[in-house]
Amino acid sequence: MATYDSIDEANAAVAQKIIDAQPRLVDVVPAKTVIPALEGRVVLHAGPPIAFEDMPDPVQGAAIGAALFEGWASDEASARQVCSEEVQFAPNNDFNAVGAMGGILSGNIPVFVVENGTDGNRAYTSMHEGEGKVLRFGVYDRSVGDHLVWMRDVLGAGLSEALKLFPDGGLAINPILAQGVAMGDDFHVRITAASSLLFRELAPKLARVGMPQEQLEPVLDFLSGNVNFFLTLGMAAGKATLDAAAGVHAGSVVTCMTRNGREFAIRVSGLGDRWFTGPEEKLDTLYFPGFSDADACPDCGDSAIIEAYGFGGLVAVAAPAVQQLVGTGEGGFADALATSEEQSEIVVADNPNMPIPNWDFHGVPVGIDIRKVVSTGIAPLITTAVMHKQAGIGMVGIGKVRASMPCFTSALEALAEARGVEPTG
């Protein structure tokens, strides 16, 4: 392992890993084929470790849905009991995986396989199911299971074949990110451009893999109709990239941010797999008609990996749609610019391969430094979908939320301890 003379030097190496990473979508397979732990009665979830009983209702609902989908139970009551008594829950992040909202992942759910060309490491995530009745919002009726079966057996199998037609055996993700951020995506709450670009890549290949017409049509309809399909792929690209960056094993850069609906948590490059947790900050949400704060589930999901990766709230300036979210209405672009300029205070580098045109081609901010967060008091800003606190209702709005500051201060304390630094004062 390389050694570094200073934290700054180590952080520069971490940032370079992030900049240099070459994430590539190489396959779509049932999760258990790439995460062997999922052969057993194991279910992965978003955020730091949490017991089934402590999960927010929609996350419990998703877990119940997974138990039904896996055939561990045949009705809700027994599925709840299985989840409560038999299923072993573990964080996605401990298995190179990430998941949106509750992030529930079980063995037969199909996952994107993203491989980082520079380090060869892989990351996994379930595919975006679309909107409405979907598992990630805690819906577990028969239609959800049927949709998952279709995603595995038709969509997933088709994509797996299609991906083999790409030269180098996969679809490079950096070019989509670089174009998407210039086209107004933040990849967390605005993913339209990237989803379109992804469709543009996939559709002609899907047309060549020999799927029957009656299968190909719904696949293409689903992909063209789902403007958020790229969401989890961006997350997995971030996971593959940041896992490689964590391999530097030094420095003070955030390599993971996530939340389980109860706690916010981070990991830091120089502190291995330790979780540093803190209470969640309150969401500031733009609600769909008819919903209010009283309906919102606390912030949840591994999708804050997007911000750890440098996108989301950090690139508010790039996303015209997000300006409406970060601004106070009047502020608009100026507020979005101020947000990105503020957020760029807490990172160690910019990614020159991903310039943001309306930010004078400033690169995407890279590498959140916990020292800078604590020193400036600027917490990373996360843009996020907000779901209903009851299982089965779904998304109620789009919000913004600050990362939990105690995560960063306790990580700083731990880093000082690891380096034998004694506090004074």
Place this chain on the structure above:
Amino acid sequence: MRYSIVKPNTYQDSLRLMQLSNTLDDADGVDRVSIMMGTSANREILRGAGLDTADLDGAGPTDLVIVADVADAAAGERLVAKVDEFLTHRAPAAGGSRLRSARSLERAVDIVGGANLAIVSIPGEFVASEVHRLLDRKIHAFVFSDNVSISDELALKRRARECGLLVMGPDCGTGLVRGLPLAFANVVHEGRIGLVGASGTGLQEVMAHIDRLGGGVSHAIGLGGRDLSAEVGGITCLQALRALDTDVGTDVVVLVGKPPAARVREEVLGVAGALSKPVVAMLLGERTEADVAADICYPRTLEEAARVAVELAGTRSSRRIALRPEQRWIKALYTGGTLAAEAAALLGDSLGPAGDADRRAGFLFRSDGHEVIDLGDDVYTRGRPHPMIDPAVRTARIAAVMDDPENAVLLLDVVLGHGAHPDPAGVLAAVIGDGLAGLHARGRDLAVVASVCGTEGDPQSASAQTRTLERAGVAVLPSNAAAVRYAVAILRRRGASPVATSATPEPIRRLLAEPPRIVNIGLRGFAENLLQMGAQVVQYDWRPVAGGDRRLQSLIDALS
């Protein structure tokens, strides 16, 4: 040779790449260059342009392709380096109407492209650590804050001196760098008078009077109220005096302050007296025996300090004249008898007693080549009008004065009022303008110094006459006495030895010589003022590190 590089999976917008290709087309050693994404259409374009290379076959639509004809491999490598440099973000030049702000010093410094001056107005207890951070980054500090301990002040100033940097203050209320007002400052014209002072209303009063008298200020370097104390020892004052002596924009140095501690006084005045430039020292509450001692002028009031400084430096519209060694004499051609007599008396005081002035020829003063002639004397007015009415008597003599290569200064009076010529300045300006043009054409020059005896109410208007003269290249001082003293100062400056003080540290030289790039830490209004003045300035919205948590601060320091 053909040079090509493929950067895989590097997307850049095509318009930006076209702009980049054009920029690099005339780079050194590059015959032609094209930078494109490797789409099949683009590859065809490259092939069509004769920029074919084996690399092209392997390039895909998401790969950045650079193809060039270059002189050698080194030129190709330089080209790629330039591409990388272009594609790496650089902060745009500051300016424009929007005040940019930052929440950390690093980012603030970055926004102005490397700051070299900070204005600090944060609570005193945080000043020392913040100014140390500035000194770490080679940034001069103007410290408006008070409540900084004298031991911290001494430590900061000592460290600044070692680094060749200035710490102005603490408790520094006003300052001016290259015409840019710092903190509480009056808007004064730029000029050649440099000031050093404790920095408060003393500096403001002197600057305001200088401006009112037609003079201008190069810089005003504030010291803070304790710099001249025995504890601090005048560290910043000594740095500032030496810096202004070597500053090309400064001709005269004014020192304003309360009386220093005895030991400090000796050192400060020792350094001041040894400067190559004239020094005016206004040490309040201190009475010196003489007006001038050891080459330092000692005025009694702040207003007098301003007046003396303007008489030494000239007004802001005075031209700078490079006298040659043989240019030694003042030639004064007066139309007013008493004005001429005053000039004669003042020149006698300065240049030594007059020789045998020839009353019949209207000479009021003659010493070596210096002359004061009263053209209103009977010798000149017999059978013709007084020169106040008919300027021809004087204008006829101006050409000869200008032609004489030994003359350094042409000194004039311009008398206005009822009965006087309707436009005496206009007549003089025509002759002087032509004369100076002729001299300049021959690579020579001469100072023309005048005063205008008149009021705004006069038919000719004093200010209009002044402007006419100034446009012709005449230095117009606020009074006859001032004009005479300025004429003497011009001669004296010619005699001054070149700068002998040790070289000014480069960071200080640059602070005074180049537009400063300023970080304003604290009171936002200071930055907004500077922005309006067109300065490069960024607001650093300072907050205590880690919200003021000492324990976390110590950890951050230890982990930096």
